[in-house]
Every structure is written in C-alpha cells, then in structure tokens.
Amino acid sequence: QKEVEQDPGPLSVPEGAIVSLNCTYSNSAFQYFMWYRQYSRKGPELLMYTYSSGNKEDGRFTAQVDKSSKYISLFIRDSQPSDSATYLCAMSARGNEKLTFGTGTRLTIIP
C-alpha cells in the first residue's frame, strides 16, 4: 500500500463548477500538506501549503486537512479552463524535508 493515495482521474467538469480533489494517507507523522498544480511539460507549481488540521483559503482555492481521518482535500470554486492540469498532493512530517507525493489527478475544465 502506498503512503499517499490519490485517484488519478481523469476528472472532467464544466466551467464554473466546484471541483473537489482528495488524497488519503497512512503515515500519522505527516503534519505538512501541500497541493501542487502541474501543467503539461512543466514542473509542479505550489498552490497551497498548510500545517496540521484545518482549512486554508486562497482566492478560489480552499485546502482542508483532517488528520483524524488522514484525509486532505482541495476545492476549486468557479473553475476555469485554465485550471485544467494535473493536481498533486504532497506531505511531510517536518517542514523542510523530502515530500511524499500522490500520483496526481488529471483535471479538465470543459468550457
């Protein structure tokens, strides 16, 4: 079993919809949680960075962490075609160490 599980999709939703992306993990030591967005033939780009449980909002993006369930989510409101990309969750036990990544979810927003 992988330490981090993420549904690879693909996921297609109409423009303007709310998108929900999720990851589960097994290592209870993880405390730092990140979401990255990766466009084709580009490196991953950090979207959200959170510590421990709770919510964090940044514009149209909201990250949620539920450590009791070992479950993290990324919500995208008012989705745009430019949001079409692969979304990767990542996590670590300490703030500045190697990250463990999910396999990524490929998202397409249909105009």
Added chain:
Amino acid sequence: GAGVSQSPSNKVTEKGKDVELRCDPISGHTALYWYRQSLGQGLEFLIYFQGNSAPDKSGLPSDRFSAERTGGSVSTLTIQRTQQEDSAVYLCASSPDAGGYTFGSGTRLTVV
C-alpha cells in the same frame, strides 16, 4: 535567476552512456531536491541536500545514480550506464528553511 533552472530540457541518450543533469536553484535557498517522474507515476524522491549537512541519498535507485552540490548552489545528477528504465522526467526543486518547494521545469531523459 527568478526560478529554478534545469538543463538540458531534453536529453536523448543511448543505453549504456553516462548522462549529467544540471540544476541551478533559487539564490539563497538552502535545500535542494531531486525527484523523478515517470509516466503515470507520482514524483519519486531521489536525493536531498540541506546546507552543509550530509545529503539524504535514501531515494537513489541504484549505485549508477549519484549527485553533488557544489558551493551550496548548483547541483549535478549523474546517471552512469543508463538503462531504458531510467527514462523519465528528472525534476529539481529548492526551498528556503521552511515552506514549499519551487520546482524547475525538469529534464526529460529518453534512453534508446
């Protein structure tokens, strides 16, 4: 520069040849990481440099892989006697003492 720079962006090599991949991190970032991304796979950790500490090499898949970081800045990942299974995108990232990484655009390695 403003971001993490990797070169070359693409590399095609023959099986059995050695290759060197270069990463120029963001100035002032103390940590530097190498990851590998294969089709349909997540990012696989390879090696981590933090300041002057001994690197964490726990992710290197075999002794054909090595990396160094000179002067706390530029890093080179070397793959000796390349095999077809080494074909992947090799991503470098750097970070300050805390916070998320900034990735480069990667080197796409194809072993034929």
